Amino acid sequence: GRNLVSVQDAPRASTGSSKVDLESGATLEIDLGGGIVETGGRVIKDSAALESLLEEMEMILLEADMGIDAIDTVLNLLRAELIGSRLRKGANLAKVLEASLKRALRSLLRAGYWDLDETVNRLSKSEDGPVVLMVVGVNGVGKTTSVAKMAHRFTQEGHEVVLAAADTFRAGAIDQLQMHANRLNVRCVRSQRGGDPAAIARDAIDSAKARGADVVIVDTAGRMQNKTNLMEELRKVHRVSDPHLVLFVADALAGNDAIEQAVVFQKVLDFDGFFLCKLDTAKGGAALSIAHITGRPIVMVGVGQGYEDLHPFDPDWLLEEMFR
Ligand SMILES: Nc1nc2c(ncn2[C@@H]2O[C@H](COP(=O)(O)OP(=O)(O)O)[C@@H](O)[C@H]2O)c(=O)[nH]1
Ligand SMILES: [Mg+2]
Known part of the structure; x- marks a missing residue:
């Protein structure tokens, strides 16, 4: 299968995480992880490469039966955070994106959980x-x-x-x-x-x-x-x-x-x-x-x-x- 990026082991972004409250009361935490740096590296642009990575993620989520509205919300928020951020030298954008996406989905699934x-x-x-x-x-x-x-x-x-x-x-x-x-x-x-x-x-x-x-x-x-x-x-x-x-x-x-x-x-x-x-x-x-x-x-x-x-x-x- 795919080369899974584990959600747990990625360090937090040096730029920190941001919490987004959705209309329904659900929250989404966007944390781009350790591949993102404050200074140096290279600025991520709204490029064809980024869009094709986002499309790949969209396909995976669609195939897993996630609805299009939720997919759009999550991917748009991620895209907005990523564009303009600085990718650490040697970091892989695909991996940064996948790990960030998983953290965001995990925060959505954890929000309000009760046993x-x-x-x-x-x-x-x-x-x-x-x-x-x-x-x-x-x-x-x-x-x-x-x-x-x-x-x-x-x-x-x-x-x-x-x-x-x-x-x-x-x-x-x-x-x-x-x-x-x-x-x-x-x-x-x-x-x-x-x-x-x-x-x-x-x-x-x-x-x-x-x-x-x-x-x-x-x-x-x-x-x-x-x-x-x-x-x-x-x-x-x-x-x-x-x-x-x-x-x-x-x-x-x-x-x-x-x-x-x-x-x-x-x-x-x-x-x-x-x-x-x-x-x-x-x-x-x-x-x-x-x-x-x-x-x-x-x-x-x-x-x-x-x-x-x-x-x-x-x-x-x-x-x-x-x-x-
Ligand atoms: N494979 C599988 N079948 C399930 C599961 N839960 C319920 N079912 C089956 O789904 C069918 C409908 O379940 P039922 O409890 O009668 O649904 P209800 O009409 O909502 O009460 C039954 O044949 C159940 O055995 C599950 O987690 N896995
Ligand atoms: Mg019944």
């Missing part, structure tokens, strides 16, 4: 009732699977978990969650198909309170064909269950669609962070775009269908996958 396990542990200690998590996203992205993976994860951490089958639109969805609950030996609160999702969420919370359970995870529906109804339904579930955390689930395979979905859900629910699932089958550039456009961090990744296939997000791992 799911720690957050749930902390909330569980400080709150009287159960910690309530609401999971949202369109059909088929991996919500129910992620709910089951979290139930497994939290159970292993010693929490008692109750699931709420608030996707009552399809009977299959209720059975799917119940099946996971049986396997994981956790309680699942459910209704008949067509039941009121908000009532299910409330029942699950009441049940958790009665049992002294620590965590309630609310699975929800995601049919986008009927967007307005779905959003109304989700708003109601949100109002009634007043969750501590709202988690948006995106499918890495969905590419640009995942980015659009994030915008739609962000408007209605202002989620706290997102999961990117199916990273075992796709590159994860969508994560950068979602972080860029919503200002929310990716907190967990799904890398398979097993209960163990959910990991805290590691920016360096994603960047290596993208640039491989």
